[in-house]
Amino acid sequence: MWKNLALTPLVIAIICLGGCTNQPTDEQLEVWRTDAIARNAKIVADNAKKAEQSQWNLAIQGETRTGKSLKLNWPQLQALATNHHVKTVDPLDILHSKEIFDFRGVPVSVLLQQFALVNDVTDVTFVSFDSYQTTLNIQDLLKYPITLAISKNNKPIARAQGGPLYLVFPYTQYPQLKQKYDTSNWAFYVSHIIVGTESVNLRIGKHQVNLATLDQLPQVTLEQTVGYRISWPSSKVKLSGVRLRDVFTSLQQPLPPQGGVIIRGKAPFYNDSPVRLSTKDLAECDILLVTRWGESRELIPAKMGGPVTLAFSSQCPTKISQLRWVTFVEELTPTP
Numbered sequence: 001m002w003k004n005l006a007l008t009p010l011v012i013a014i015i016c017l018g019g020c021t022n023q024p025t026d027e028q029l030e031v032w033r034t035d036a037i038a039r040n041a042k043i044v045a046d047n048a049k050k051a052e053q054s055q056w057n058l059a060i061q062g063e064t065r066t067g068k069s070l071k072l073n074w075p076q077l078q079a080l081a082t083n084h085h086v087k088t089v090d091p092l093d094i095l096h097s098k099e100i101f102d103f104r105g106v107p108v109s110v111l112l113q114q115f116a117l118v119n120d121v122t123d124v125t126f127v128s129f130d131s132y133q134t135t136l137n138i139q140d141l142l143k144y145p146i147t148l149a150i151s152k153n154n155k156p157i158a159r160a161q162g163g164p165l166y167l168v169f170p171y172t173q174y175p176q177l178k179q180k181y182d183t184s185n186w187a188f189y190v191s192h193i194i195v196g197t198e199s200v201n202l203r204i205g206k207h208q209v210n211l212a213t214l215d216q217l218p219q220v221t222l223e224q225t226v227g228y229r230i231s232w233p234s235s236k237v238k239l240s241g242v243r244l245r246d247v248f249t250s251l252q253q254p255l256p257p258q259g260g261v262i263i264r265g266k267a268p269f270y271n272d273s274p275v276r277l278s279t280k281d282l283a284e285c286d287i288l289l290v291t292r293w294g295e296s297r298e299l300i301p302a303k304m305g306g307p308v309t310l311a312f313s314s315q316c317p318t319k320i321s322q323l324r325w326v327t328f329v330e331e332l333t334p335t336p
C-alpha cells in the first residue's frame, strides 16, 4: 500500500512534524493515508486535464488544399482563436440553459477557407474523441460563425463541459440555425474535421490498402439495420464489402491462430479501447469492412461513417454482434 503512494515522503514528514517520539495511532495513520491518496489523485487528475488540452490536436482531412490530411496542434489552434467571440446560449449546459456565454474559438469558416477545397464539397463532418460524429452543410459553415470553441467565459472548457474543443452554434445571434441544427449537432471534444469524404486508405499490418484492392476481393452483402444510427435509415439496408478474414488471406498475412486483430477507427478513443477480434471470431461468421450501401451500391460518405465501416452480420453469435461497429476504420493490426 505505502509503496504505491507518490506522496509518501510528505506523509512521513507530516507525521514527524510534531516530533517522532509520539507514535501516531493506527486510526490517525489511516486518516493521513486516505488524505494523501485523495490529494495525490487530485494532482494526477489536474495534471492529466492540463496535459489533455495542451496535447489536443485537430486533424483536417478529406478534400484539403494539399490533398493530404493536416494536424493543428494546440498552440496553432490558440493562434487562430485570438479574437473571435460567439455570445450564445449553450443548450447542452442544462443547468444554465438560459444564460448567454462568451465563447472564444476558431470559426470553422476560417479553417475551411485556409485549408479546404470549399468548391468541391457539400458536407463537412466533425468527429469527436468518443467517435461521435455530426455533419453540416459547407455553405452554412461559410455563412455563419459556427465555431470550435477553446474557452467559455474566459476559461478553458472542462472535459465534462465538452472541452477542450467544443463545436458551438451562434443560436442567440442567428435563431434560424436552431431549425436546421439542433442540440445533437453541438459536438463535444472534436478531434477531426473531414471535408467531403476521404478516399479509402487502410493500414493493415505493413500494408496500405485502397478501394481498388478491396474491390478485387469477394464481395459480401448483408441486409440488416446498421449498428450505429447516425445518418442511416432505421430500416434494414444492404451493406456490401469484404470479409475481414479474406483481407488477411489476400495480403498473405495469415492471422495467428491463437491471436487476432485489433481494429481502430478515426476517433482517438480507439487508442485506449480498440475493438479486438480473435482469429476464431473471424472464422465463425461474416465480419465485414463495408464500403458500399443500398441497391445502387453507393460509396459510404463521411456522414455515414465512411468510406469504411466495420460491420457484424446478424448471424454472428451475440458476443460478436454486440460489439461496437467501428466507423472511419483506419487501422487493422494483427496481434499474437
Ligand SMILES: Nc1nc2c(c(=O)[nH]1)N[C@H]1C(S)=C(S)[C@@H](COP(=O)(O)O)O[C@H]1N2
Pocket: 092, 128, 129, 130, 132, 183, 184, 185, 186, 187, 188, 189
Ligand atoms: N462528442 C459528443 N458530442 C455530443 C454527443 C456525444 O455523445 N458525444 N451527443 C449529442 C447529443 S445527441 C446531444 S442531445 C447533446 C447532449 O448530449 P448528452 O445529453 O449526452 O450530454 O450533445 C451532442 N454532442
Ligand SMILES: [Mo]
Pocket: 183, 184
Ligand atoms: Mo441527443
